[in-house]
Amino acid sequence: MKFIEQVGAIVTYTPNLEELIETAGRVCYNPQPYPAKREAFIKRLIKSGHDSVLEHASVTVKITTDRAALAQLTRHRLASFSVESQRYVDYSGDDDKFQVIKPDYVDSKNFPLWWLTMESLVSEPLPKIAA
Numbered sequence: 001m002k003f004i005e006q007v008g009a010i011v012t013y014t015p016n017l018e019e020l021i022e023t024a025g026r027v028c029y030n031p032q033p034y035p036a037k038r039e040a041f042i043k044r045l046i047k048s049g050h051d052s053v054l055e056h057a058s059v060t061v062k063i064t065t066d067r068a069a070l071a072q073l074t075r076h077r078l079a080s081f082s083v084e085s086q087r088y089v090d091y092s093g094d095d096d097k098f099q100v101i102k103p104d105y106v107d108s109k110n111f112p113l114w115w116l117t118m119e120s121l122v123s124e125p126l127p128k129i130a131a
Contacts, residue, residue: 002099002100003100003102004064004099004100004101004102005064005101005102006063006064006065006066006069006101006102006103006104007063007064008061008062008063008064008065009061009062010059010060010061011060011061011062012058012059012060013057013058013059013060014056014057014058014059017057018038018039018042019038020056020057021042021045021053021054021056021057022038022041022042024053024056025041025042025045025050025053026041028050028053064101065101066101066103070083100118102114
């Protein structure tokens with residue numbers, strides 16, 4: 001069994017994010033007298049529901065999580081997703097064929113019970129590891 005921590009990391013992002021959003025927004029409202037300060041202008045765009053200008057920005061994030069969390073991320077989104085295929089990735093040569101994401105609620109106090117539960121789900125005993 002392979003024990004996997006949930007993690008997330010920014011891979012890349014649009015530099016000058018606020019400037020890009022402001023420029024896109026001002027194209028839409030030129031020459032309307034909207035707030036001169038960038039922050040106030042962007043807040044007004046968001047408050048008015050003009051979210052399409054936010055789509056000019058880009059952030060790429062690598063996330064390791066479980067299928068339930070993935071379902072929620074892809075359900076409530078303004079994004080594109082690339083997900084490891086459970087159909088096409090060949091785990092047959094991997095000694096750790098069964099992979100488990102450790103939930104955030106598992107801490108040093110409840111780890112032993114959680115680990116015993118995971119161990120009961122597979123046919124072979126798991127190696128003893130520390131929390």
